[in-house]
Amino acid sequence: MTNQVHIPYGKQHINEEDLQAVATTLQGDFLTQGPQILAFEKAFAAYVGATYAVAVTSATAALHLSAIALGVKENTRVITTPITFAASANCISYCGGTVTFADIDPQTALIDINAVRKILEAAPKGTYSGIIPVDFAGKAVDLEAFRKLADEYGLWIIEDACHAPGGFFTDSKGQRQLCGNGKFAELSVFSFHPVKHIACGEGGMITTNDKNLYDKLMLLRTHGITKDAEVMEENHGGWYYEMIDLGYNYRLTDFQAALGISQLKRADKGLERRRAIAQRYDAAFNGTAVNTDIGKFDEGNAYHLYVIQVPERKHVYDELKRKGIFAQVHYIPVHTLPYYKRKGFSAGDFPLSEAYYTKCLSLPMYPTLSDEEQDFVISSVLNSLPS
Known part of the structure; x- marks a missing residue:
């Protein structure tokens, strides 16, 4: 790659x-x-x-x-x-x-x-x-x-x-x-x-x-x-x-x-591939600083996303983007958005959601993602982690 x-x-x-x-x-x-x-x-x-x-x-x-x-x-x-x-x-x-x-x-x-x-x-x-x-x-x-x-x-x-x-x-x-x-x-x-x-x-x-x-x-x-x-x-x-x-x-x-x-008509085939991608991510990040608790393989999971949690998330995100990997963050806690803050919610109301947000990152996950592309994503994530 x-x-x-x-x-x-x-x-x-x-x-x-x-x-x-x-x-x-x-x-x-x-x-x-x-x-x-x-x-x-x-x-x-x-x-x-x-x-x-x-x-x-x-x-x-x-x-x-x-x-x-x-x-x-x-x-x-x-x-x-x-x-x-x-x-x-x-x-x-x-x-x-x-x-x-x-x-x-x-x-x-x-x-x-x-x-x-x-x-x-x-x-x-x-x-x-x-x-x-x-x-x-x-x-x-x-x-x-x-x-x-x-x-x-x-x-x-x-x-x-x-x-x-x-x-x-x-x-x-x-x-x-x-x-x-x-x-x-x-x-x-x-x-x-x-x-x-x-x-x-x-x-x-x-x-x-x-x-x-x-x-x-x-x-x-x-x-x-x-x-x-x-x-x-x-x-x-x-x-x-x-x-x-x-x-x-x-x-x-x-x-x-x-x-x-x-x-x-091919939804089941796509779902099978998504689960295979999740298993490869699991194996690659096992024993590393990448937390895979959210994405960890579950046969009932439909894997729209594969979410990891990493330290210094913005640094990892920026490094991936620099290499052409467009990870995403799902989601900014809804209660912290300006519209809902005006309704009386504020930072600190839901600490577990807010803690999750500070580290979460959604990695590429779609059926046409090749093994070669996934390997490049994996190595890029590991190489971007703070030492």
């Missing part, structure tokens, strides 16, 4: 089958609201083991619609993690609700269920309405445990599974529970951003086993408009429609859905 390389932390893979799928759809009768949408929804629901799936324009849109469908409004209080992309919290703010953060488990960087329980115990029952756990970096949250806690306090769960299609945790009966299968969360949300497992350019999906929530979501993603005669107040003819709720234009296009279907 030379200094002319360009190795990003994540990267889409578009092959000839993808191109043909999009081209065929572009030459067809529908660019939007056509048959590819339903086909993608059915295929994705089957992939994660859910009953229903709703395709939308982005995972942010998916979170927003999920919050609306679950009744988030002014004075609704919801708990999530500071170590996530801001959208996991913003969806509550969009609806006028109030976000509360719970600190992480430093061994996993996932939201700590004990921290959530302390928040709930410290307030009168009914204070909080829901929890948004995040399958950070691809590691599945134990939603069975969160479901038990949520039921105790009458809460709903939105699983932010944007990092984890194909990921799973093992439940108390030894059964694998796929992220997004709807057995423990009312709604689960996925992303089709280019660096994710399935790339549609942009796009998102909501999965659920609840028919009522599914119907709400289908209405909300299309302006709140229906042509269903059974729910309309009047019917003037075949052209007639009614807007029965305040919805949004959050529809995915047919050519994006066609790309998603094509990408989904």
